Amino acid sequence: MSEQRKITIFDTTLRDGEQSPGASMNIDEKLRIAHQLEKLNVDVIEAGFPIASIGDFEAVKKIAQSIKGPQIAGLCRSGFKDIDRAWEALQYAGERGRIHTFIATSDIHMERKLQMEPAQVLEAAVKAVEHARGYTGNVEFSCEDAVRTRLPFLAEVVEAVIAAGATTVNIPDTVGYAIPFEFYEIIKYLKDHVKNIDDAVISVHCHNDLGLAVANSLAALRAGAGQIECTINGIGERAGNCSLEEVVMALRTRHDIMPYTTDVNTEHIYNASRLLSTVTGISVQPNKAVVGANAFAHEAGIHQHGVMMDSATYEIMTPESIGLNRNKLVLGKHSGRHAFIARLEELGYELQKEDIERAFVRFKALADAKKEIFDEDLDAIVADEVIRVDERFKLLQMNVSSGSFAAPTATMEMDVEGERKKVAVLGAGPVDAAFKAIRQLTGSNAELRQYAVGAITGGTDAQGECTVRLSEGGREVIGQGADEDIIVASAKAYINALNKMASVIERKRASL
Ligand SMILES: CC(=O)SCCNC(=O)CCNC(=O)[C@H](O)C(C)(C)COP(=O)(O)OP(=O)(O)OC[C@H]1O[C@@H](n2cnc3c(N)ncnc32)[C@H](O)[C@@H]1OP(=O)(O)O
Numbered sequence: 001m002s003e004q005r006k007i008t009i010f011d012t013t014l015r016d017g018e019q020s021p022g023a024s025m026n027i028d029e030k031l032r033i034a035h036q037l038e039k040l041n042v043d044v045i046e047a048g049f050p051i052a053s054i055g056d057f058e059a060v061k062k063i064a065q066s067i068k069g070p071q072i073a074g075l076c077r078s079g080f081k082d083i084d085r086a087w088e089a090l091q092y093a094g095e096r097g098r099i100h101t102f103i104a105t106s107d108i109h110m111e112r113k114l115q116m117e118p119a120q121v122l123e124a125a126v127k128a129v130e131h132a133r134g135y136t137g138n139v140e141f142s143c144e145d146a147v148r149t150r151l152p153f154l155a156e157v158v159e160a161v162i163a164a165g166a167t168t169v170n171i172p173d174t175v176g177y178a179i180p181f182e183f184y185e186i187i188k189y190l191k192d193h194v195k196n197i198d199d200a201v202i203s204v205h206c207h208n209d210l211g212l213a214v215a216n217s218l219a220a221l222r223a224g225a226g227q228i229e230c231t232i233n234g235i236g237e238r239a240g241n242c243s244l245e246e247v248v249m250a251l252r253t254r255h256d257i258m259p260y261t262t263d264v265n266t267e268h269i270y271n272a273s274r275l276l277s278t279v280t281g282i283s284v285q286p287n288k289a290v291v292g293a294n295a296f297a298h299e300a301g302i303h304q305h306g307v308m309m310d311s312a313t314y315e316i317m318t319p320e321s322i323g324l325n326r327n328k329l330v331l332g333k334h335s336g337r338h339a340f341i342a343r344l345e346e347l348g349y350e351l352q353k354e355d356i357e358r359a360f361v362r363f364k365a366l367a368d369a370k371k372e373i374f375d376e377d378l379d380a381i382v383a384d385e386v387i388r389v390d391e392r393f394k395l396l397q398m399n400v401s402s403g404s405f406a407a408p409t410a411t412m413e414m415d416v417e418g419e420r421k422k423v424a425v426l427g428a429g430p431v432d433a434a435f436k437a438i439r440q441l442t443g444s445n446a447e448l449r450q451y452a453v454g455a456i457t458g459g460t461d462a463q464g465e466c467t468v469r470l471s472e473g474g475r476e477v478i479g480q481g482a483d484e485d486i487i488v489a490s491a492k493a494y495i496n497a498l499n500k501m502a503s504v505i506e507r508k509r510a511s512l
């Protein structure tokens with residue numbers, strides 16, 4: 001096996017990940033995720049795009065102030081205004097602050113989008129890097145749409161930005177077009193043709209439009225790349241990015257043929273995945289590699305028999321290696337605060353005393369209605385009682401009558417921006433009546449794009465979990481809610497989505 005190489009893990013969940021439709025996070029939510037990334041021990045956290053909005057600027061600043069350990073990056077276009085704004089937020093991370101500036105280099109992007117000549121793009125790239133170097137010695141430059149860029153021009157840009165002071169040069173597959181052999185050749189070409197290539201770390205940033213983001217990233221390492229950009233659960237623009245958990249676990253599991261290491265504490269992967277789903281409302285598909293609900297489940301008799309004899313017969317990694325701990329205390333109505341707090345801590349939640357108390361009261365109420373409380377129930381409780389408390393619209397109480405005889409009616413009482421309001425409304429069904437009542441009370445015109453209901457765990461006493469996707473003025477948000485009563489869960493999800501929409505609109509308005 002050739003020499004060991006440490007790979008830099010650059011997490012962009014809070015920037016490219018946030019570009020997933022509906023994944024917008026507020027400042028507190030971003031900070032919560034950043035703390036989890038700190039526990040994972042990623043090398044770099046890309047915290048946002050500071051010039052995009054006041055909210056994003058504040059989030060990057062707060063993360064730069066609070067997170068110790070990982071470097072903090074902020075994205076900016078090649079214009080000086082973007083770079084200045086990025087550093088204004090990143091300066092709080094001191095030497096750990098990284099300016100990440102970019103411009104597209106493919107013919108289609110230069111001609112059709114930027115309407116710039118290649119020479120102008122080259123000049124803008126060099127000037128951006130030089131300007132960023134005026135602030136920090138930690139500058140990353142990305143050639144957007146590198147995979148569709150003519151290779152001699154790509155090499156020219158890479159050489160020029162390294163000469164200008166870029167310490168990391170990123171080669172993104174912006175549209176997820178590459179296949180592994182080809183991506184290997186692109187990185188190899190740069191290694192062979194760029195004179196000063198060893199003066200910078202070569203990074204890759206792969207999108208998943210063909211489902212090849214992880215494979216392409218691994219191929220690039222073989223050709224000499226030293227940094228992988230990735231996101232938790234693979235979220236990101238369109239089909240998403242290279243998934244952190246997949247690429248890191250591939251490196252750990254197949255270390256026999258890939259002599260590369262990372263510093264990621266993989267035991268925090270499962271909690272990171274769950275926390276992100278809870279915060280964004282974007283759940284993980286059951287068959288998702290590494291973190292899906294079925295990733296360590298065995299259905300077929302032959303498999304079950306094998307696993308009973310030796311789990312390695314059908315498991316190529318252990319659940320414990322990603323922090324999925326099967327040996328846990330069973331929580332139920334006879335459990336006390338000690339076991340409850342211990343479980344929350346195992347799940348990665350660090351809560352204030354008063355948050356724990358509120359969550360515990362809700363836990364006891366749920367445990368009265370339900371035999372066993374699962375981790376997913378605890379996630380829903382934390383989401384409702386801790387993560388979503390500072391909201392503009394709150395459900396106070398509701399009652400819905402429905403059936404095959406009387407017209408479905410929802411009576412709803414809400415706190416709307418500090419004012420107690422009540423209404424009774426008829427609907428085509430109970431959910432329709434509840435949603436109409438919420439719309440009347442909040443005055444919202446958002447369009448309902450998707451409504452889904454499921455059970456958090458098995459059994460008829462399971463909590464119902466609802467997901468609601470709303471759109472308004474071209475913006476899309478996802479809301480989630482959970483409750484033993486699925487109509488109440490639906491109302492909570494709708495209200496959660498309205499709160500997210502309000503905060504997205506407010507952040508955008510503040511930045512204009
Ligand atoms: C591949 C990626 O993922 S890149 C990151 C994508 N992420 C985002 O876009 C999210 C954040 N973006 C935003 O909030 C907004 O797009 C802003 C604040 C950056 C810009 O908003 P606006 O000024 O309204 O411009 P808009 O988004 O409509 O158009 C983009 C402008 O940036 C220019 N541009 C695009 N990329 C670059 C670049 N790398 N360097 C310089 N200019 C660029 C475009 O040519 C266009 O310029 P124009 O306004 O002179 O025509």
Ligand SMILES: CC(C)C(=O)C(=O)O
Nearest residue numbers: 102142144145172174
């Ligand atoms: C700005 C770059 C890194 C990017 O997100 C992309 O090209 O997909």
